[in-house]
Amino acid sequence: MNEKIKKASRHTSQSEGLIFEKSSPGKRAFELPPLDVPTAEPAKALGAHHRREGVAGFPEVSEIEVLRHFTRLSTWNHAIDLGMYPLGSCTMKYNPRVNEFVARLEGIATEHPYQPQDLSQGCLKILRLLEKCLLEITGMDAITLQPAAGAQGELTGLLLIRAYLQKQGNPRKKVLIPDSAHGTNPATAVIAGYEVENIKSESHGQIDVEKLYDLVTEDVAALMITNPSTLGIYEQRLPEIAQILHAKGALLYMDGANMNALAGVTRPGDLGVDVMHLNLHKTFSTPHGGGGPGAGPLAMKKALEPFRPVPILVEKENGRLALEPIRPDSIGRVKAFSSNFGVLVRALAYILAYGPGIRQATEDAVLNANYIRKHLEGVYELPYSLPSMHEVVFSDAIQKKNGVNTMDIAKRLIDYGFHPYTTAFPLIVPGALMIEPTESESREECDLFIDAMKSIAEEAATQPELVKTAPHTTRVRRLDEVGAARKPVLRWKPATPRSEAAD
Amino acid sequence: MRYLPKSPMERQEMLAAIGAKSIDQLFSSIPERYRLREPLKIPGPYSEAEIIQYFKERAAENASGYTSFLGAGVYNHLRSVVTDTIIQRGEFLTSYTPYQAEISQGTLQAIFEFQTLMCQLTAQDVANASMYDGSTATTEAVLMAERLTGRQRVLVARSVHPEYREVLKTYAKNSGLRIEEIPFAPSGTVDAKALQAALKNDVAAVVVQSPNFFGAIESYTPLAEASHSAGAMFVVAIAEGVSLGLLHPPAEADIVALEAQSFGLPPSYGGPFAGVIAAREKYVRQMPGRLAGQTTDSAGQRGFVLTLATREQHIRREKATSNICTNQALCALAATVHLTLLGKEGLREMAEQNLSKAHFALAELLKIPGVRRAFDAPFFNEFTVVLPRSVKIVNAHILRDKIIGPLALGTAYPDLTKHALVCITETTPRPEIERFAAAVKRALEQPV
Secondary structure, three states: OOOOOOOOOOOOOOOOOOHHHHOOOOOOOOOOOOOOOOOOOHHHHHOHHHEOOOOOOOOOOOHHHHHHHHHHHHOOEOOOOOOOOOEOOOOOOOOOHHHHHHHOOOOOOOOOOOOOHHHOHHHHHHHHHHHHHHHHHHOOOEEEOOOOOHHHHHHHHHHHHHHHHHHOOOOOOEEEEEOOOOOHHHHHHHHOOOEEEEEOEOOOOOEOHHHHHHHOOOOEEEEEEEOOOOOOOOOOOHHHHHHHHHHOOOEEEEEEOOHHHOOOOEOHHHHOOOEEEEOOOOOOOOOOOOOOOOOOOEEEOHHHHHHOOOOEEEEOOOOOEEEEOOOOOOOOOOOOOOOOHHHHHHHHHHHHHHHHHHHHHHHHHHHHHHHHHHHHEOOEEOOOOOOOOOOEEEEOHHHHOOOOOHHHHHHHHHHOOOOOOEEOOOOOOOOEEEEOOOOOOOHHHHHHHHHHHHHHHHHHHHOHHHHHOOOOOOOOOOEOHHHHHHOOOOOOOOOOOOOHHHO | OOOOOOOHHHHHHHHHHHOOOOHHHHOOOOOHHHEOOOOOOOOOOOOHHHHHHHHHHHHHOOOOOOEEOOOOOOOOOOOOHHHHHHHOOHHHHOOOOOOOHHHEHHHHHHHHHHHHHHHHHHOOOEEOOOEOOHHHHHHHHHHHHHHHHOOOEEEEEOOOOHHHHHHHHHHHOOOOOEEEEEOEOOOOOEOHHHHHHHOOOOEEEEEEEOOOOOOEOOOHHHHHHHHHHOOOEEEEEEOOHHHHHOEOOOOOOOEEEEEOOOOOOOOHHHOOOOEEEEEOHHHHHHOOOOOEEEEEEOOOOEEEEEOOHHHOHHHHHHHOOOOOOOOOHHHHHHHHHHHHHHHHHHHHHHHHHHHHHHHHHHHHHHOOOOOEEOOOOOEOOEEEEEOOOOHHHHHHHHHOOOEEOOEEHHHOOOOOOOEEEEEOOOOOOHHHHHHHHHHHHHHHHOOO
16 A cells, blocks of 8 residues: 555445345335224225236345445445545535434424414524525525525526516527536526527636627626636626626626635625525535535525515514415426425524634635645646635646546545545636535645645656556446446346236 | 634644735635625524524424324325434435545445336336426426427326426426416316317327326326327326335336435425436436446446436536436435335335225215215325315314314315315324314314
8 A cells, every 4th residue: 555645544345236136025124003994905995907016126125134235335435524525616515413413303304394384483484594694695685495406596596587587578588608607507598598608718717807798788688607716716807797787787697606715705795696596505514415405595686586486485464474375476486395495404504503603614615725726736737826715726737748637636536535626627627626625624634635636646747557547445446437328227127037017 | 613623723824834914815806895894694603502402492383293184295104213324324415426436336326226216116217316306307307208209388287286387387488388287087187088189299298197186096098098199208297106006107108207205205394305207218318317327347346327427417518408416316315225124015015004094084084974075086195075164264173183184275276175185194093083084073063
């Protein structure tokens, strides 16, 4: 083992097949209390043609096997709980456990969305307090907590913009999106019925404000901007950008994915932003859970408020809270039931833990990113030199000379005990290394990361093959992704095909 | 602050290493006049104990201690503590989307198992790694049908969950889709004649739910045949997954949109749940959402990766099949663990208990003078009854007995003001069913 790999050492992990391969008829892991009413005969109650004879292929295993199976699988994952997870744009910060605890409380997790609102005042108060906190943090006028994730927040925002413009007589045709944007921005614009016009960043990676004067016409509904940009750079001329749009009747949408750089320091609402979403699973610490769930609340200026999705949370004269289902100008619902409520509970628990001190988290996130930048600048190429906020983007230009690219470096980082940074994004940086440490990393962890990155740069120069064939320490080696896509195997099937006739 | 791993001295040393005089210098790109001078006006900081106290107080203002007869898309089922034990493991809870396959094999294999379970349940060939919920899964299934057929007219049964239909309308408004609703027959199921009359060769999809919003079970075969004869896709939405343990699966469907909440996820005031899209294999390249696929590594070992990503927004941007990025992965994992625990026998037995208890409850209610069944189609664990007076008034009465009564259908269906949608699951004990029937009887005996 390389002595420079200080953070990790190898240990045995258990092998484990698919759960279906452990199945044997008659085993079970769950028992129900005995039925306390007369049995309804399925064939009689349902009619023979509706009745199913059990689900073919379903697993039959015991409780200990289930527990071991998933525990073994879990040990094959990297996680924030194990160490730094510097995925740029994803804000992989600590997920406080008290948030998990309160989301599971009897009276919180157990509540039905259709129960009487007089018996839901606790849930509604949680929603109301979260609304108030998020409005204070963003400096906006109104909010909806309904969207289930960032991309759905974006869609809700563009539908609001569309409805607002439509009300004035013309929904307009285009949405402008910088070439540094997340892929969800253009994908969302299309669902909202807009054409996408991609705009090129200027040489420092910022919005080309001079060009924007020409690009913003009466056809433009909005500009979607990420601030700080995906380069981790603050858009200094945001208020001017807002003015250019407003002068032509267009609106400014801010993708709040990078709000971890701003919370408590500045407020998008003060910068001229008309509408923005927040990713509660990024800035507000709700767990990523292997890809979700998240929540994507959307905050807006007053002019957009009438178009919010229903139901709307309102305070009644008697101080009671209620969800109102009907608003004449509403864009309608974007998901069933009120929201990803359980995620919202966790986000509020996070905000309450910090209070106004959330600013300290922002400062530490920016401090960590700049500390890493300082130590790796020159070791890796820094394509854009403007000050970094919460993340720093390098490129693999130096290592490329030895045939080592960002993906190779990322895979080698795994051997050093770290989850890779985000590779190959943003698209405006060829061979990008996008590093977001978040405030959750100690100086010691940052130092280990810096040492690892320096050591890999050295390896790339002296023994590039070692890097190009990494990782060397994982359960599986690099996987054949081309083969997986060419001949997709997307489900398990029994080795000897059983009759599906039972269905 | 307990979540932040730095001492004041470490902060100073790090600033010095950077060459910055103060932390403010790192924010110098934000023009001075836009920087907040005052602390944010938000409550806190709270200790862990205070946070728990705050939420316990809110919990006490909710419906603890009530027995509920609500379903309507959100179901209360037994959940093993094992499920929660697994999904709270940090390696699952605090990991990201498994893009780096070598250190995400746990999540990837679990997704592959989830996809397999969903295929087995729905009798479809492929299933994705999750959508937000049943409503957006149904909507995305329709958008998928639009791409596959190149048609824009969509026929949706009025007996599909009202909120699913609302979400579909929101998404459809700007994509040129024309949504038309198909009425229900006296049986409570889709009006086949009305459907036939509306079906032309410009229809992209026919959308039904089963059991539908009234609890009535649809017959797939004739609906599928009618849809296919017009060249339309047959899309089936399933809001109550446990029904699949006992009911004929939607094998005739082209696309299935499933809500997985019933598989180990608490009601949680409406979310987070997990939607799923399952479909025939030939349509996989038009599917939205993530997919895990089996492959091998350079040493020939079995492993799993995210695959067919050229459908997705991070690769295809404005040409992607959907804008979805974050999905409901941890909820899908909960469903995977839960269904694995239940297994073949457990799922069947749970489904049978739901069937038996719901039929028992209907019989109890029908003993009350003036109460009748609204529809005569077979049902699973939900059914609609017609009361001799307004459901809302009856519910107000029985609330005093700490019973949350059935859903009043009149809110979503103004023509059904005396119709009540009753849900019974395996979690409703017989004495509570009897107490509910007695309370309804007393409420109906009250003078008007």
